[in-house]
Amino acid sequence: xxxxxxxxxxxxxxxxxxxxxxxxxxxxxxxxxxxxxxxxxxxxxxxxxxxxxxxxxxxxxxxxxxxxxxxxxxxxxxxxxxxxxxxxxxxxxxxxxxxxxxxxxxxxxxxxxxxxxxxxxxxxxxxxxxxxxxxxxxxxxxxxxxxxxxxxxxxxxxxxxxxxxxxxxxxxxxxxxxxxxxxxxxxxxxxxxxxxxxxxxxxxxxxxxxxxxxxxxxxxxxxxxxxxxxxxxxxxxxxxxxxxxxxxxxxxxxxxxxxxxxxxxxxxxxxxxxxxxxxxxxxxxxxxxxxxxxxxxxxxxxxxxxxxxxxxxxxxxxxxxxxxxxxxxxxxxxxxxxxxxxxxxxxxxxxxxxxxxxxxxxxxxxxxxxxxxxxxxxxxxxxxxxxx
Numbered sequence: 432x433x434x435x436x437x438x439x440x441x442x443x444x445x446x447x448x449x450x451x452x453x454x455x456x457x458x459x460x461x462x463x464x465x466x467x468x469x470x471x472x473x474x475x476x477x478x479x480x481x482x483x484x485x486x487x488x489x490x491x492x493x494x495x496x497x498x499x500x501x502x503x504x505x506x507x508x509x510x511x512x513x514x515x516x517x518x519x520x521x522x523x524x525x526x527x528x529x530x531x532x533x534x535x536x537x538x539x540x541x542x543x544x545x546x547x548x549x550x551x552x553x554x555x556x557x558x559x560x561x562x563x564x565x566x567x568x569x570x571x572x573x574x575x576x577x578x579x580x581x582x583x584x585x586x587x588x589x590x591x592x593x594x595x596x597x598x599x600x601x602x603x604x605x606x607x608x609x610x611x612x613x614x615x616x617x618x619x620x621x622x623x624x625x626x627x628x629x630x631x632x633x634x635x636x637x638x639x640x641x642x643x644x645x646x647x648x649x650x651x652x653x654x655x656x657x658x659x660x661x662x663x664x665x666x667x668x669x670x671x672x673x674x675x676x677x678x679x680x681x682x683x684x685x686x687x688x689x690x691x692x693x694x695x696x697x698x699x700x701x702x703x704x705x706x707x708x709x710x711x712x713x714x715x716x717x718x719x720x721x722x723x724x725x726x727x728x729x730x731x732x733x734x735x736x737x738x739x740x741x742x743x744x745x746x747x748x749x750x751x752x753x754x755x756x757x758x759x760x761x762x763x764x765x766x767x768x769x770x771x772x773x774x775x776x777x778x779x780x781x782x783x784x785x786x787x788x789x790x791x792x793x794x795x796x797x798x799x800x801x802x803x804x805x806x807x808x809x810x811x812x813x814x815x816x817x818x819x
Contacts, residue, residue, distance in 0.1 A: 503771075506805035506815045508764060511795050516743035518783040518790075519684070519734040520677070524667030526718060526729040530632050530659035533640070536562050536647050537625035542654070545643045553630045553657065560628040560654055562647060567626070571619045578612035585609035625649075634659035658727065663718045664699065665731050668711035676737035677701060683716050684734040687725070694719040698735070738783055744795050745788040750806040751781070762802040762809055763795075770817045774802060774809040 460472045536542075544561040547553060588605035591597045638656040641647060647654065665685065669677060681698040702713035716733065718725055751759050759779050764772035779794030795801070802809060809815055 503814055503816045504805050504809050505818050506774075506802050506809065507819050508800045508817055509803055511744045511746070511791075511797055511799040511801055513742040513744055513797050516740045516745060516783070516785070516790055517736050518738040518785055520669065520673055520737050522667050522669065522733045522735065524665040524716065524731045524733050526663055526725055526727055526731060527666050528659065528663040528727050530634060530662060531656070531727050532631060532658075533653045533656050534559070534628055534631075535650050535653055536560075536628060537649055538562050538564075538622070539647065539649045540565055540626070542641055542643055542645050542647050545639060545655075547636050547639070547655070549636055549639055551636045552634075553636060554633045555630055557630045558627055559630055559636075559657075560643075562626040562628070564623055564626045567619060567623050571616070571623065574612065574616045574619055578609075578616045581605075581609040581612040628654055630657060632657070632659055660726070663725060663727065665696075665716040665718060665733070667714060667716070667733060668706070668709070669714055669735070671705050671710045671712060673735075673737050674705075674712060677714065677735055682736040684736075685716065685719060686732040686734075687729060688732060689729065690725075740782075740790060743782075744791040744797070746791060746795075746801060747787055747803065748784065748789045749787070750801070750803055751779070751789070752807060761794075762806055762811075764800040764802065764815075764817075767800070767817075772800075772815060772817065774811065774813045774815050776811045 457472060460468050463469075540563040542560060543563045545559070546561075547559050553559065585605040585608070588597065588602045592599065592602040634657045636655055637658045640653045640655055645652070677698060678701060679698055683696045683698060684693060685696050686693040696717050696719040698714050699717045700715040705712050714735075746761065750761055752761070753759050759781060760776050761779060762774045763777055765775045766773045777794050780792040782790035782792045784790070802815070805815070
């Protein structure tokens with residue numbers, strides 16, 4: 432301390448005694464316009480500057496001896512704790528249903544009748560619309576008369592044959608005629624059935640597309656859409672690398688951006704086929720119950736739980752460094768005393784990441800005190816000061 436006071440005092444004396452004189456002398460030299468005198472004066476000032484810098488260095492060294500904490504890095508820490516870690520695959524899916532169908536006619540002709548309107552609830556098998564049969568009804572009436580006659584002839588011939596009256600060939604001819612008429616009648620009934628458009632399942636008429644009186648083509652003209660919202664699900668495609676980690680009953684967090692609602696659900700089915708064009712497989716997720724109405728083709732954001740560690744140690748990713756060998760490391764504290772400790776470098780092995788944190792598989796144990804702020808400015812074995 433005495434050494435510092437002496438140096439400071441000496442500097443002040445030199446400055447106070449010689450300041451005005453040096454300033455005046457400098458002005459005189461500059462006014463002289465003499466190159467040699469000005470150069471000599473410049474060298475004197477450079478020598479004085481170097482002398483002052485040397486004195487300042489001595490002062491700094493003395494202060495460092497008195498205050499050894501001056502260059503000790505200031506750091507903050509946190510303790511490693513085991514906790515449950517859930518990793519999620521984030522994807523996008525669409526709400527769909529297997530019972531969402533646009534009905535088309537099986538026979539071409541004029542759409543003579545439409546028996547329902549949009550919003551109507553219908554049951555399976557209910558008649559929804561009718562296409563003109565093109566004269567099939569009249570043909571059926573004629574066939575029915577012929578079939579009735581053939582039936583009567585057959586029944587009488589059978590009674591005679593049972594009594595051993597008449598020839599066998601007459602009985603067989605009557606039976607053949609009757610069977611042929613019934614087959615023809617059955618065939619025309621099948622043709623007539625194609626003029627009827629019925630509900631393939633119970634549901635709701637969402638849209639009547641073609642108006643009554645329009646000409647429709649078999650298998651081409653859309654007549655109406657029927658939808659059943661009781662069996663909806665969310666479908667999405669998952670990259671094949673997650674095949675082993677996602678299975679039936681995997682937990683899913685479902686967010687509907689349009690409805691501003693997030694609900695919990697599960698995977699109900701995983702596909703057994705990997706699409707070779709994009710290397711994905713399909714999964715179906717049950718549509719959870721919600722107060723807001725969910726409709727087919729609604730977009731959903733999915734967070735699928737593909738990995739869980741019940742006792743994971745998580746740390747911020749930004750405190751991890753990497754050495755020349757490609758190994759990842761962080762610093763922990765050892766030899767802690769009061770608010771000082773020694774930084775120790777530990778090599779770690781990392782696992783999955785989620786947001787800003789990363790899972791540590793090895794290198795750390797529970798309650799290890801880890802350097803957080805200042806982690807990138809410390810060195811192995813360096814004394815640090817904790818300012819938590």
